[in-house]
Amino acid sequence: MGRGPAQGERRDRLIALYAEMAVLTEPECLAFCPRPMTCCEERYCTIAMEFAAEHWDVELVPTWHRVLPMMGPDGCTVAPHLRPICTAHTCDICEHGAKRGDPVWTERYYALKDAIAALEAEILGDVFISG
Numbered sequence: 001m002g003r004g005p006a007q008g009e010r011r012d013r014l015i016a017l018y019a020e021m022a023v024l025t026e027p028e029c030l031a032f033c034p035r036p037m038t039c040c041e042e043r044y045c046t047i048a049m050e051f052a053a054e055h056w057d058v059e060l061v062p063t064w065h066r067v068l069p070m071m072g073p074d075g076c077t078v079a080p081h082l083r084p085i086c087t088a089h090t091c092d093i094c095e096h097g098a099k100r101g102d103p104v105w106t107e108r109y110y111a112l113k114d115a116i117a118a119l120e121a122e123i124l125g126d127v128f129i130s131g
């Protein structure tokens with residue numbers, strides 16, 4: 001896998017897009033969920049650890065949490081681009097394919113998701129983001 005300047009810029013762009021996605025999705029959970037982060041499961045943490053190692057050469061170090069190895073005192077410890085499934089997930093998207101009553105939010109979500117998918121395919125050779 002090439003890691004020249006152009007590749008580095010594309011990866012920086014992908015990281016920035018995932019950060020934007022997290023800014024969009026995290027408030028959905030923090031503001032509206034009666035039990036925030038209860039959809040986290042050990043298997044998703046494991047997927048994040050394997051994904052980070054394989055595609056970003058990043059070793060994610062487990063926390064003290066007894067059930068969720070990536071959970072810390074202030075929430076998930078993993079950068080948004082290293083946990084594609086988690087970052088893109090909201091209940092409304094999963095269950096309704098949109099944020100109900102908010103077409104602007106929904107349009108932004110899918111624009112970001114499309115841009116991320118295109119970059120992932122280009123850089124990583126596959127698409128990993130999924131809501």
Ligand code: SF4
Binds near residue numbers: 028029038039040089
């Ligand atoms: S995805 Fe759903 S269950 Fe999980 S934290 Fe967000 S609102 Fe709660």
Ligand code: SF4
Binds near residue numbers: 045046083
């Ligand atoms: S990686 Fe983070 S967001 Fe995903 S399941 Fe684990 S603690 Fe939750």
